[in-house]
Amino acid sequence: MTTLRLTRDEVHDLATRTLQKAGYGPNHVRAIADMLTTCQMDDCRSHGLFRLFMCVETTRSGQVDPTVEPQLTLDDSAVVRVDAKGAISLRAVQAAMAPLIDRARSFGIAALAVNRCYHFSALWPEIEQLNRAGLAALSMVPSHAWVAPAGGTRGALGTNPISFGWPRSEDPFVFDFATSAFARGEIELYRRAGKPLPEGVALDRAGQPTTDPQAAMDGAMCTFGGYKGSALSIMVELMAGPLIGDLTSLDSMAHAQGRPEAPFHGQIILAFDPERLSGGQHSDGDARAERLFAEIGAQGARLPSQRRYAARARNTARGFVEVSKQLIDDIRAL
Template sequence: MGEKTMVSVAELGRMVESIFMRAGFNAQQADAITRIITAAERDGAKSHGVYRIEGCLRTLAAGKVSPDARPELIDEGSAVIRVAADGGFSPAAFDLGLPALAARAEKLGLAALVINDCVHYSALWPEVEALTARGLAGLAMCPSYATVAPAGGAQPLLGTNPLAFGWPRAEGAAYVFDFATSAVARGEIELLARANEPLPEGWALDADGRATTDAEAGLSGALLPFGGHKGSAISTMIELLAGVMIGDLTSRDALDELGTLSLAPKHGELILAFSPSRFAAGRPGDPLARAEVLFEAILGQGARLPGQRRFAARARSEAEGIALDADELALLDRFQREGLAALG
């Protein structure tokens, strides 16, 4: 990777924002995307950081995301708040819905935010972390595009369908997990294919629906869900709740519409927010304090909490800046100067 240059979180944010403004996104979209990409890079989540900029711009160049989207909040006072994302990327839609979602969860104990018609390139932990920062627990999910076969099946149908959960903690970082419900991300198979290395068993099927350890065969076949039929059932639940129930695309619909795996897909997203203080009202014990007893018991036996590595990277980045290599800096520079023309 060669020499690294330290860049402050704020400085990276300015560079990323200028790229998205230069590319033609309105300020609302550019600001929201920038915060999410910068946060990923800050947290050492490289796969969702600077690396994603090119994909976002290619999606724009292909006309598959609206740079001037104006998300609209639809709130009829129920437990379900909706944001019509207007074909923009999801972060601006979430930012618009978050205050209403949090207020409704505090009022009713439980509320949902539905985001419709959003283009997705990001992880789901920013959503659940934003809820934990307000003292709420959050559960977020969305489809993707059809690359995963259901357990016992043979062809791609489900998406990698991420599931994220967050629980607030009075001190330090929240308890947050965010993972694909496929055995692995497709990118991991691409890396092994390039390196000409075999896949572990249980990751993929070939184009004829047979188990394979050949990475190229897996790429032309299907990924498998994590955890066998249980993971497959959870992935199917995500298609149902965060696809058909919210009146938005399933992973198959999304791929049919986009026609490629190389651009960001458009679909919906579902985020549930829970107020622990409302749920625990009238019962013995403080839920946040009791959760700490559980976390201590996990850590005390040598296991880790999800997100620990990311939060450690965040602390380092905030203290010392983010280490970018020469390629990353060159890419940031090129996109700032040339805009979409830099896509070649």
């Protein structure tokens, strides 16, 4: 595969120009381009520049409003609500981030409910932002019903990612993973590369196991960990759907009416203040957490996000990231 070297500014500029051409307003362009650049520079390719195809398709289909501004609703509770009004979620989340942080510090715990949004992005950049403000955080979203429940044969659940982060004096502890065995974007990257999928991650249209990426796209993905992953996925459906008055992955799929667009649903983010919740004993709790992290490292185990932080440091130090020439050509053709 032929690759080209792009600086961070070049990645951001390519995303910005593509989004502007697609009709996104300046605030949306900035929020989306920042997210895509962050993911690309961390070698999170499935959520980097590749996602521009979905961003463009959703505007061409007429389903996403690329310019509308979110509506923020605040009261005297620990709940922050933001209506994305049928736009990509990122602008809405960023508009609500400051009051979410403020309420978490005031109450010890706060919740952000994002409604009526199209979501396509990684969750960890938002979680990391909260961690760097000194908060622990948890985020969940449903998607389209692309994933079969354990023991099932067709899609009923979303890829339903969960992200959690814990603040540290160094880079925070963060994980972000789909409850499906594979992310939808990863399967598309395998399809584009002509590579077979690993065994046990997907079913074809007839409900039979497959390693063919296209058959998987036409069929269903599997949850990770069998019934355990399936149960977690159902939890995400409930927490980020009915709990906040929004759609499940089945509802999102029906809303799309077969169009290849980003899932339409809600998102929930919970933020926790360790100082308030520990009764002022956060320094002791932080020391216990660091002993746990040290023990894990002493056994030769890798903490989640360490590989991504290493990629970030490497790409920052050398001043560029390697991107498939074919991907860049395809983006420019948009």
